[in-house]
Amino acid sequence: MSLTVGEAAERVGLTTYTLRWYEQEGLVAPVGRDSAGRRRYTESDVNWLFLLTRLRRTGMPVRDMRRYAELARQGDRTLGARRALFEAHRGRVLARMAELAEDLKVLDYKIDAYRRAEEELS
Secondary structure: OOEOHHHHHHHHOOOHHHHHHHHHOOOOOOOEEOOOOOEEEOHHHHHHHHHHHHHHHOOOOHHHHHHHHHHHHOOHHHHHHHHHHHHHHHHHHHHHHHHHHHHHHHHHHHHHHHHHHHHHHO
């Protein structure tokens, strides 16, 4: 399987601009090209992009994503460092989830208060 930059971007939910930016930032290893010099993405490339989108969506800073990409390119000798990076990020994600849960409680409280106020007016 081989995908164009547009097809790969669509598969993982990125714009082509963002995908190219990921390449420029060193988050994506250089991909293969066809005879006309156009980028062609493999299933492995798409899987990597999918992981990057999830890391970004969970709030991982680009510098940490870049560090992860560098470590991954170095092979199995960096497994521990990659795990540590993910464990630290997981802790930040859990903390953010706890904050969001508290924020949701406030929203629910206000929604309920408005609902009760509307019922009292009618």
